[in-house]
Amino acid sequence: MITSLRGMNDILSEDYERFTYFINTATTVAQRYGFHFIQTPLLEETALFKRSVGESSDIVGKEMYQFIDKGKNDVCLRPEGTAGVVRAFIQKKLDRAGGIHRFFYHGAMFRYERPQKGRLREFHQFGVESFGVDSVYEDAAMIMMVSDILKELGIGYRLQINSLGDNNCMPAYRKKLVKFVQECKDGICEDCIRRVETNPIRVLDCKNEKCQELYIGAPKLIHNLCSGCSYDFDTLKKILEDNAIVYEVNTNLVRGLDYYSKTAFEFVSDNIGSQSAIAGGGRYDRLVEFLDGRPTPAVGFAMGIERLLELIVMPEIKREGYYIGAMDENAVDLVVKIAQKKRKTDRAVVDYKAKNLKNHLKAADKINAKFCCVIGEDELTSGTIWVKDLEGKTEAVLKLEEF
RNA sequence: GUGGGAUUAGCUCAGUUGGUUAGAGCACUGGUUUGUGGUGCCGGGGGUCACGGGUUCGAGCCCCGCAUCCCACCCCA
DSSP states (O other): OOOOOTTOOOOOHHHHHHHHHHHHHHHHHHHHTTOEEOOOOSEEEHHHHHHHTOTTSHHHHHOOOEEEOTTOOEEEEOSSSHHHHHHHHHHTTHHHHOSOEEEEEEEEEEOOOOOBTTBOSEEEEEEEEEESOOOHHHHHHHHHHHHHHHHHTTOOOEEEEEEOOOTTTHHHHHHHHHHHHHHTGGGSOHHHHHHHHHOGGGGGGOOOHHHHHHGGGSOOGGGSOOHHHHHHHHHHHHHHHHTTOOOEEOTTOOOSSTTOEEEEEEEEOSSSOSOOEEEEEEEOTTHHHHTTSOOOOEEEEEEEHHHHHTTOOOOOOOOOSEEEEESSGGGHHHHHHHHHHHTTTSOEEEOOSOOOHHHHHHHHHHTTOSEEEEEOHHHHHHTEEEEEETTTOOEEEEEGGGO
């Protein structure tokens, strides 16, 4: 038997219901905030991700589905959504057009990781990207949008925010931190020694207790922000408070992708295991420029759909449409014809086998039909159809022309 | 990539110190004396016990390998 690849799932039945319910809800909310759909390719040039996500990240460093195609192009399946949207934004010359451009997207992402609960090799994200707005109000809008989506879906969460600083304050802070960590080099774990080289900020949330003790006196980014970043971060907190969004400041919150600056945030759930981040995002004002576009401020987020699926509280299923069956073999053709007519406007499910009434009612009930419609010998001769409303428990015999 | 656990029917799981024909519940399917469901009763189908080796007179059970899932690390949505 051929099975699906490791970490890649089929989505059907109940999961599919949840999946589409999520997409519909998230789409509705994004549109309320003035965002428009964008679809970009699953396959992109490898260089796009190397330049945007950053070679130091695990995503680019070891998790990409990368290969050389038949035209000798170095390509890979997208590991995240932002890079492609930014590429499209620049390619369509929207950076030159100026103004504000707001997009949302959803689709499959691919990372070659070891699978576990909430971590798949093919997974799906819903995300939004906003270009051309440098106001921190837009950052707050992102957070409020995620909050709205989660609320509509009945999902509880914790929100963590942080500021990563910008070009003015981040490099200086990084230097300061590296110096601090190198001074206590002897005591720190192997992972941290590696982190100093690749992504120094990461040492701060090391889980090693010994490291944590050593880092107690480490310089905090939050105390080293330049006046602009500091002011924006304070404003962000105030906007969230004004709009009744509960948050906690996590000074160790670091985004895994290199392109983030200033506002960073993460929505966390305590009910889905160790892969607890359900949405994450932030500002990335320099990414458009990195990818050869005109400098354009931008901010966005992404949500991991599979991680949300089991948390979604689904609305009650309602009885809907028609079940149509025959009690006499001679009525089967007629029943099919009637169903075709009904399908122009409603759901109609036909049973091709002649059965007794009781079995038809059972079957109609099973598929959650609102009406159970049956044609037997009596109806056949009189040109009628027997219809029972399974909710109201009322029944009637209608002339076929009136049905 | 590292460490640990699991894998028996469509699903959730039993299965004794290795010993006849591998079980249950749910689901599916049929019947329930003449045309009334979701909730009665009776029956039926369905398993290369994940896969590949080994030990043994004999393996669902013990050993080795492998695949997948789960848990933790790592990383992240």
